Amino acid sequence: MDRRLLLLGLLRRQEMHGYQLNEFIEHNLAYCADIKKPTAYYLLEKLAEQGYIAEVDEAETPSNRPPRRTYRITLEGEHLFYTLLRENLRRDQGLVFPVDMAIAFIDALSSTEAHALLRERYEAVQQQLQAMRDVPQHSGPLQLVVEHHIAHLEAELAWLDKVIGWLADEAT
Amino acid sequence: MDRRLLLLGLLRRQEMHGYQLNEFIEHNLAYCADIKKPTAYYLLEKLAEQGYIAEVDEAETPSNRPPRRTYRITLEGEHLFYTLLRENLRRDQGLVFPVDMAIAFIDALSSTEAHALLRERYEAVQQQLQAMRDVPQHSGPLQLVVEHHIAHLEAELAWLDKVIGWLADEAT
């Protein structure tokens, strides 16, 4: 659902072929976009079938390169783009944190072991946070996305501290 | 993956039948557990096939009630439980926020419309936060889960404020 928004949003700015889209996503949106290559190709094919994007026939492939399919967005695609955009902005489909299940049963472990595992987790989150801080400053709305991640990673670290504190209390 | 952890974790405390598990989850873990009834039944069947849980033959069904399948955890199940628990505690599989895709393209909307949509979102998140605050205080680790959600919902609200502020700046 949101993957279609991603593809349409990029094609709206510029016509591109699949490989180019995948590269762009991997290099510039890796931290927020979640799509694998075959999924992208599949989705492009489907969006094209449904008339939301169209293959650009005039697009030529450099002669010494594999043939490529270049797409542009159609009017219906623009329309779908706006629908998806509005829907995704408006609605919050409340998050589920997989770790919660582990926390719910954390008392099955000795507090020593739980502590060690949580420290590992803490450090992993800290690294993600550092990675986000290292992302070069964007000018447009992408900067907001980076700040979004930073905000949640910081919240996660603070909460992990609390959990570790709770563990220590329980241990006594 | 984490759904198996949920079922095993509950069965580890007490043998139960499917309906009972589903009721318990719906009434006590609705905010953090993410599993539908048919999935639970399916998973129970599979866990039983694989020997991680076993049907309790001595369990009797009240005569005027539909027959039920009661399960208990096995030794192998305990083992799997601990493996999943450790894995889920240790690893953080970094979150992806679907809204990020919409934010990335938010400049396609007039700042007036974007503002209105974000306000809707803000209120929805605020309601989720209130719902979490209304959850009665737990004593065990479940309290940590509630606090986890509260922490992230608060972070989300603060970030939304920032986004709304950014919109206002852009508009000028």
Added chain:
DNA sequence: GGGCGCATGTAATGAGTTACATGATTGA
């Protein structure tokens, strides 16, 4: 007699992933 609670499932579908296939060109 009509709806709810109890209790278990099946069938069809969806959405996405992994692993693999292909084949040309470019650079070390």
Added chain:
DNA sequence: TCAATCATGTAACTCATTACATGCGCCC
């Protein structure tokens, strides 16, 4: 000559969901 880059895809599979089916007993 060996690996990497360019470029597109297919096939098989996983995981979970939705919608539906079934049937008894209880209560109003």
